[in-house]
């Protein structure tokens with residue numbers, strides 16, 4: 001089950017955290033993995049790890065917010081079967097203290113970046129007579145979180161984007177779903193704690209861990225396992241769905 005042999009998968013942000021775990025898992029299941037990464041060195045390191053384990057992978061240095069760059073890279077990769085829109089950036093702030101610059105930056109990566117990859121990938125997925133897309137949303141798309149104004153809006157857009165694409169490409173046999181993780185322990189979480197809560201790192205880490213009813217953060221490999229299922233032939237009946245992976249955050253926080 002969950003065999004990806006013969007499938008070509010593009011994973012954005014595959015150099016770190018959740019994207020890295022997806023890249024390693026998909027390669028292990030036989031996929032030819034292509035990582036699109038702003039941090040080209042990190043992308044190359046994951047590729048080396050995959051190749052050492054006997055898998056197939058290539059890294060492409062890319063800023064997904066730049067459409068021309070994204071289109072050129074997808075053309076070089078050639079017809080793909082799976083797109084994982086994973087790359088994203090964090091931001092802490094409310095509607096008053098979020099600067100225009102920060103708002104635009106979050107949107108250009110989290111929303112426009114995903115759109116750019118869809119724009120480049122969809123003609124290829126159609127040519128392949130089918131395919132699968134998984135977009136990385138967040139619990140922030142579904143509940144009101146303190147001080148996550150721009151980030152939550154960007155993930156709400158990912159949720160709506162998933163439904164729109166799933167509907168438009170039914171006839172092309174392209175499935176599109178999203179995953180909404182709560183806190184997953186990655187450099188993304190460590191980075192935003194270090195930047196926004198200097199001197200209180202351990203306290204905030206423990207608080208964030210406890211905010212999941214299950215009592216801990218998720219792991220990148222737990223997200224990768226769900227992504228693998230959604231991209232496998234076994235999930236052939238699933239499209240237009242969002243999957244919370246949240247230790248009970250949305251439904252059990254009472």
Ligand SMILES: NC(=O)c1ccc[n+]([C@@H]2O[C@H](COP(=O)([O-])OP(=O)(O)OC[C@H]3O[C@@H](n4cnc5c(N)ncnc54)[C@H](O)[C@@H]3O)[C@@H](O)[C@H]2O)c1
Pocket residue numbers: 012013014015016017018019036037038039042062063064065086087088089090109113136137138139180181182183184185186187188189
């Ligand atoms: N970690 C969490 O708790 C959590 C929870 C919910 C959703 N998410 C989402 O999961 C996704 C991955 O998060 P993570 O925690 O693994 O993050 P991460 O910071 O560990 O990894 C993100 C990767 O994306 C790359 N990236 C950033 N901007 C890019 C750009 N413009 N072009 C190409 N690559 C770029 C980074 O270089 C990095 O390697 C994000 O979309 C995030 O919003 C994370």
